[in-house]
Amino acid sequence: MKAPITRIVVADGFRARLFDNHGIGDGLRPGDPAQLSSDHPPSREIVSDRPGATRDRVGKALHAYAPKNDPKDQEKHKFVARLGKLLTDQAGRGAFARLVLVADPKTLGQLRETLGKPARQRLHAELDKDLTHLTEREIAEHLAPVVAI
Numbered sequence: 686m687k688a689p690i691t692r693i694v695v696a697d698g699f700r701a702r703l704f705d706n707h708g709i710g711d712g713l714r715p716g717d718p719a720q721l722s723s724d725h726p727p728s729r730e731i732v733s734d735r736p737g738a739t740r741d742r743v744g745k746a747l748h749a750y751a752p753k754n755d756p757k758d759q760e761k762h763k764f765v766a767r768l769g770k771l772l773t774d775q776a777g778r779g780a781f782a783r784l785v786l787v788a789d790p791k792t793l794g795q796l797r798e799t800l801g802k803p804a805r806q807r808l809h810a811e812l813d814k815d816l817t818h819l820t821e822r823e824i825a826e827h828l829a830p831v832v833a834i
Contacts (some may be wrong), residue, residue, distance in 0.1 A: 691809065691832060692716060694772065695824055696788040696796065698761030699723045700789050701768050704779065704821070705790035707751050709833045717780075721771070723764035765792060769799025776803035787816055788823075802826045819828030 688708030693716075695702045700723065703716030740803045775781065784804060786796060802806070810831035816824050825834050 687776035690780070691783040691785060692766070692772070692775070692807075693785045693824075693832070694787065694796075696765075696768060696786075696792055697815050698757075698789075698792050700780045700817055702817060704824070706834050710716075712834060713825055717766030717810060719766050721764075721768060723760060724766075732774075738785070752816065762795060763791070765795045769796055769801070769804070773804045776807050777801070781807065783807055783832075785810045785828070787814060787828070789799040789813065789815040822833070 688711075689705040690830055693704040693706060693713065695704070701721045702722070703719060704713040705712060705716045723790055772784065776784065784807045786793060786808070788796060792815075793813050795813060797808075797811075812827065812831055814827060819827070
């Protein structure tokens with residue numbers, strides 16, 4: 686009998702690495718796709734205009750309006766939504782039997798919200814750490830408490 690595939694997603698707000706595990710002792714294999722990323726431009730390149738300004742009724746003080754939403758947070762949210770849709774589509778096609786999510790706490794929460802029912806049903810474990818910068822071997826060591834690799 687063939688071992689079920691465990692899809693492991695290691696993400697932050699701007700990039701994700703996908704791995705598959707085909708059973709105990711198999712280690713990590715690059716998933717399909719192996720890596721996703723989003724542009725990471727500075728905020729000044731995301732926002733086209735400077736914030737507006739106003740003067741006090743009395744005096745000559747000038748005050749700038751602060752933007753209500755951080756442009757970088759919006760870009761991160763778009764990327765996480767794209768990743769959640771990809772995982773939901775893959776789960777619906779039966780590409781994996783179990784799903785393990787690894788991300789910083791904020792990204793993990795956003796990703797959990799964007800997962801559709803097929804992916805949520807396959808959610809096996811979560812690890813709230815940012816491991817995107819580590820090697821495959823280091824990631825496997827961190828995963829030991831939540832999934833046998």
